[in-house]
Amino acid sequence: MAPTLSTANFADPAEVTEFVVNKGNGVKGLSETGIKALPDQYIQPFEERLINKFVNETDEAIPVIDMSDPNGNKVAEAICDAAEKWGFFQVINHGVPLDVLDNVKAATHRFFNLPVEEKSRFTKENSLTTNVRFGTSFSPRAEKALEWKDYLSLFFVSEAEAEQFWPDVCKNEALEYMNKSKTMVRKLLEYLGKNLNVKELDETKESLFMGSIRVNLNYYPICPNPDLTVGVGRHSDVSSLTILLQDQIGGLHVRSLSSGNWVHVPPVPGSFVINIGDAMQILSNGRYKSVEHRVLANGSNNRISVPIFVNPKPESVIGPLPEVIANGEEPIYKDVVYSDYVRYFFKKAHDGKKTVDFAKI
Ligand SMILES: COc1cc(/C=C/C(=O)SCCNC(=O)CCNC(=O)[C@H](O)C(C)(C)COP(=O)(O)OP(=O)(O)OC[C@H]2O[C@@H](n3cnc4c(N)ncnc43)[C@H](O)[C@@H]2OP(=O)(O)O)ccc1O
Ligand SMILES: O=C(O)CCC(=O)C(=O)O
Ligand SMILES: [Fe+2]
8 A cells, every 4th residue: 555644754854765765665655645845865956957948859859760671771771870870769560569568568567556565575685686676766875866766677587587586467578578579689689780790690799789688667656846856867778779668658868969959759659769778889889879868757647668678698798899890990998897887887876978988998
């Protein structure tokens, strides 16, 4: 049952942290108390709020690419072009059955609608494995201002491990979503690879581009003062590629590489939003761009999204691919162990594109 105002006492800011972070109620629990004003620790510095004048709603839009002709050169060309110029695009007719998408969205609502005692079984403190984590904000201990989002993060190790440890109310749907998306992911990676002179996605390349997968279920509850905070702050993903399913509410904004404007990513039913992550930017020696994005908080609707982070294996060493620098191109990144890179990302607050400095020469 949702906690009521009488059970939650927020006179002291420390009470909010205790309720949201430590007790596992999340911002969903806070929102459901009927709280009327944003607690101070969610107030973002002025420059981090999405001020309307920097948002371009009309002139620019990320490309929407129809994948229904998967062998057509035009599709490959459009994808590689978008990866270079935007780092973001949407795909339609991608071959992933629409009921799989509906099922994982329903499963996301089911998980977040569980009573707090059930969800708390998966907090960092209580989870039986580090591969399953229910949390809030991004890195609450490192953040000066918290973010208005709860999440369940599922790192895939094996079907058996998932069967044992992932929450019952969403594990089958999350696994099916991940598995049914793999053909599309391979296709995207083949297109992106060919354009970098990678002849085929053999075992070594597959392990480097898509050797590990993390599925997150994100929940952004209604926020009392959405203009003062963010759902997710400015960041780029550390993945090779991210495949994002969003519902119909909207709120994701991408920084345009050409104008610097924040551009909204309008929900397109049945589509995926695809973005290049830092690992791909590094492997491509900067040819493909991992681009800053962020999510608005919303004053009237709850929102969900379900990203699949397609990553190198944690133990992989990532650096500019030999195929890319074979022509004498100067490497701009050094080799780094991927898990070191990800740990560096997770241990600080969101800070735009700064994570990639970790790998800069
Ligand atoms: C949550 O809000 C987010 C998330 C994102 C994510 C964007 C991405 O691109 S995620 C894809 C990242 N890639 C991978 O996960 C694949 C490679 N994985 C690894 O190398 C390892 O699994 C590891 C991530 C390095 C963790 O290794 P391990 O040695 O097992 O260490 P832990 O003790 O589990 O964690 C260490 C430290 O990391 C933080 N952390 C770990 N997992 C998560 C998680 N799922 N979500 C958030 N933070 C996590 C955490 O700080 C841990 O320290 P603690 O002291 O808290 O234990 C984008 C935007 C968002 O808003
Ligand atoms: O919810 C969204 O639209 C984007 C979330 C995101 O950027 C992330 O989880 O990395
Ligand atoms: Fe992201």
